[in-house]
Amino acid sequence: MPELPEVETTRRGIAPYVEGKKVARVVVRRSDLRLPVSGEISAELPGRTIRRAERRGKYLILRIERGGIILHLGMSGHLRMVPAITAPEKHDHLDIVLETGLALRFTDPRRFGLALWTVEEPLNHPLLMRLGPEPLEEGFSGDYLFQAGRGRVLAVKQFIMDSRIVAGVGNIYANEALFRAGINPALRAGAISPARFRRLAEALRVVLNEAIELGGTTLRDFRDGEGKPGYFALRLDVYGRGGEPCHNCGAKIQATRQGGRATYFCKVCQKR
DNA sequence: ATGGGCACCTGGCTGC
DNA sequence: TGCAGCCAGGTGCCCA
Numbered sequence: 001m002p003e004l005p006e007v008e009t010t011r012r013g014i015a016p017y018v019e020g021k022k023v024a025r026v027v028v029r030r031s032d033l034r035l036p037v038s039g040e041i042s043a044e045l046p047g048r049t050i051r052r053a054e055r056r057g058k059y060l061i062l063r064i065e066r067g068g069i070i071l072h073l074g075m076s077g078h079l080r081m082v083p084a085i086t087a088p089e090k091h092d093h094l095d096i097v098l099e100t101g102l103a104l105r106f107t108d109p110r111r112f113g114l115a116l117w118t119v120e121e122p123l124n125h126p127l128l129m130r131l132g133p134e135p136l137e138e139g140f141s142g143d144y145l146f147q148a149g150r151g152r153v154l155a156v157k158q159f160i161m162d163s164r165i166v167a168g169v170g171n172i173y174a175n176e177a178l179f180r181a182g183i184n185p186a187l188r189a190g191a192i193s194p195a196r197f198r199r200l201a202e203a204l205r206v207v208l209n210e211a212i213e214l215g216g217t218t219l220r221d222f223r224d225g226e227g228k229p230g231y232f233a234l235r236l237d238v239y240g241r242g243g244e245p246c247h248n249c250g251a252k253i254q255a256t257r258q259g260g261r262a263t264y265f266c267k268v269c270q271k272r
Numbered sequence: 273a274t275g276g277g278c279a280c281c282t283g284g285c286t287g288c
Numbered sequence: 289t290g291c292a293g294c295c296a297g298g299t300g301c302c303c304a
Binding site: 075076154 | 277281282283
Binding site for chain 1: 295296297298299300
């Protein structure tokens with residue numbers, strides 16, 4: 001479900017309610033997520049204060065004095081603030097109850113998400129350590145992509161969805177950025193010029209920032225930290241629009257598959 | 273090292 | 289109405 005903009009929207013939504021707040025207790029209702037939820041969360045977290053809510057790629061980090069909680073929303077997860085007394089529903093797997101009386105509630109029907117406890121530096125956790133640069137920060141550029149793509153025969157769309165290349169880009173925004181950059185998603189990464197990679201890097205920055213401004217993309221169930229949907233779905237040019245007219249030239253949007261994921265593109269506007 | 277395929281899990285939608 | 293089949297915003301592992 002959530003890519004970088006949805007995770008960032010979630011972070012911004014919850015940050016005011018969790019930063020500087022002390023944890024009263026933790027309720028784990030299901031621990032069989034993508035990795036098991038450690039009992040240390042409920043044993044160690046109460047009494048500690050959440051210093052910061054940060055994001056790295058699609059991961060959220062709730063920092064305490066040393067270490068913290070690493071959260072990932074998988075395909076179907078979301079986080080929101082609720083009054084702690086709110087009755088849990090079927091897929092509400094975890095509550096971090098604060099002394100303010102609000103709880104950070106983690107919901108995830110498919111349970112591809114994660115909630116990990118660490119006393120080490122969260123950014124050094126094996127799951128985060130190999131993430132590529134943040135696409136909205138220094139260190140990410142078309143020239144970087146060009147260098148990383150040298151010799152790669154992988155399709156450019158799969159290349160930019162590889163979190164080791166760039167963090168946080170999932171299927172929606174990969175499709176959208178390639179459309180805006182005018183690049184065919186099936187092109188080999190190693191066959192793209194520095195100039196075209198610069199267009200792609202810029203398209204990624206622009207599309208991710210626009211999506212964050214609109215609160216992310218809600219296709220069916222994404223909600224921000226306050227339970228509200230995002231409105232970037234209204235701006236989608238290609239994702240989910242197979243057979244519909246291209247917003248730029250009117251040609252039918254093509255729907256294909258790459259690496260098991262749906263790909264949408266305009267064969268007129270994305271010739272190469 | 274690289275790329276392809278699959279598994280993990282639930283729910284919603286489509287079409288018979 | 290029921291049900292089978294397919295699809296979904298992610299990612300890590302196994303294999304060639």
